[in-house]
Amino acid sequence: MSSFRWIYDLTIILYALSVLGYFVDFLQNNRKANRIAFWLLSIVWVLQFAVLVFRVFETNRFPVLTPTEGLFFYSWMIVTLSLLINWFFRVDFFVFFTNIIGFILMAVSWFAPNSYVSPQFSDQLINELAIIHITMAFIAYGAFTLSSILSIMYVTQYNMLKEKKVGKKLWRFDSLGKLDNLSYLLNVVGVPIMFLSLVLGLIYGYKMNLAPAIFYDAKVISSFIVLIVYGYYLYLRVVRGTYGRQLSYWNVAGLLVILINYFLAATLTEFHLWY
Incomplete structure (x- = not known):
C-alpha cells in the first residue's frame, strides 16, 4: 500500500476524530459534535472505498487476502452498514458504538502484515x-x-x-x-x-x-x-x-x-x- 499510504494514514486520523466527536456527543448530548462526527465518518467511508479501488488496480484482484486487507475490508463493512442503518432507521449512539470496533480494526490493520500472496498460493486458490x-x-x-x-x-x-x-x-x-x-x-x-x-x-x-x-x-x-x-x-x-x-x-x-x-x-x- 506504499503508493497510497498517505490516504490510509489520513483515513485513520479522520476516523479517530469521528469517533472522538461521537464520544463527545455521548457524554454531553452535543448535536453539533454528532453532525461533525457523521460527516467525518462519511469522508472516512469515501477514503476507504478509494483505498479498496486503488488496491484492486494494484493487485489485479479484490483486496481481502492478506491480514491488512482483511481487517481493512471488515472495518469498511462496519462503516458502510452503520451509516446505512443510521440513515434509514436513525438509531442514536449506534454509529458511535459500532465504529469504536471499526476504528480498532482499522488501527490494527495498519500494523498487520500485508505481504503479497505467493505465486504458488495464487495459482491454487485465487x-x-x-x-x-x-x-x-x-x-x-x-x-x-x-x-x-x-x-x-x-x-x-x-x-x-x-x-x-x-x-x-x-x-x-x-x-x-x-x-x-x-x-x-x-x-x-x-x-x-x-x-x-x-x-x-x-x-x-x-x-x-x-x-x-x-x-x-x-x-x-x-x-x-x-x-x-x-x-x-x-x-x-x-x-x-x-x-x-x-x-x-x-x-x-x-x-x-x-x-x-x-x-x-x-x-x-x-x-x-x-x-
Missing part, C-alpha cells in the same frame, strides 16, 4: 469463487457484529430502565423494540450469507483437492460454530418466540465467538489468513 467466498464471509461478519452491538445497546437500556436511570441519554438509545427488531433483521441477512460463504468455500476446497484436511481445519470448524450460534438465535426468535433480554445475551455472546473465529482460529488454520 479465483472468482474464492474471492466471492471470502467477501461474503466479511459481509456476514459485519452484519453479525452490528447485530450484537444492537443487543449490547438493548441490554444497556434495559438495565437503565430497571434502575430507573431516566434522562436524555436513555431516550437516545431508542426503543427496546426497535433495537431488538434491527438486531433480528441483521441476523436474517447474515445467516444465509454466512451459510452460502461456507458452502462455496467447501466446494472450492474440494475442487482444489484440499479434502479431507479442509473439513477439520480450525477456521472452517469455528466458522460453522459462528453459523450455528447465529442460526440458533434465529431458531429462538422465530420458532420458540423468544424476545428481549434473554435473546440479546445470546447475541452478545455471538460477538465473542466471531472475535475468536476471526483472530484465534486464523492462527491455527492451514488454508486461511485473517478472514
Whole structure:
C-alpha cells in the first residue's frame, strides 16, 4: 500500500476524530459534535472505498487476502452498514458504538502484515469463487457484529430502565423494540450469507483437492460454530418466540465467538489468513 499510504494514514486520523466527536456527543448530548462526527465518518467511508479501488488496480484482484486487507475490508463493512442503518432507521449512539470496533480494526490493520500472496498460493486458490467466498464471509461478519452491538445497546437500556436511570441519554438509545427488531433483521441477512460463504468455500476446497484436511481445519470448524450460534438465535426468535433480554445475551455472546473465529482460529488454520 506504499503508493497510497498517505490516504490510509489520513483515513485513520479522520476516523479517530469521528469517533472522538461521537464520544463527545455521548457524554454531553452535543448535536453539533454528532453532525461533525457523521460527516467525518462519511469522508472516512469515501477514503476507504478509494483505498479498496486503488488496491484492486494494484493487485489485479479484490483486496481481502492478506491480514491488512482483511481487517481493512471488515472495518469498511462496519462503516458502510452503520451509516446505512443510521440513515434509514436513525438509531442514536449506534454509529458511535459500532465504529469504536471499526476504528480498532482499522488501527490494527495498519500494523498487520500485508505481504503479497505467493505465486504458488495464487495459482491454487485465487479465483472468482474464492474471492466471492471470502467477501461474503466479511459481509456476514459485519452484519453479525452490528447485530450484537444492537443487543449490547438493548441490554444497556434495559438495565437503565430497571434502575430507573431516566434522562436524555436513555431516550437516545431508542426503543427496546426497535433495537431488538434491527438486531433480528441483521441476523436474517447474515445467516444465509454466512451459510452460502461456507458452502462455496467447501466446494472450492474440494475442487482444489484440499479434502479431507479442509473439513477439520480450525477456521472452517469455528466458522460453522459462528453459523450455528447465529442460526440458533434465529431458531429462538422465530420458532420458540423468544424476545428481549434473554435473546440479546445470546447475541452478545455471538460477538465473542466471531472475535475468536476471526483472530484465534486464523492462527491455527492451514488454508486461511485473517478472514
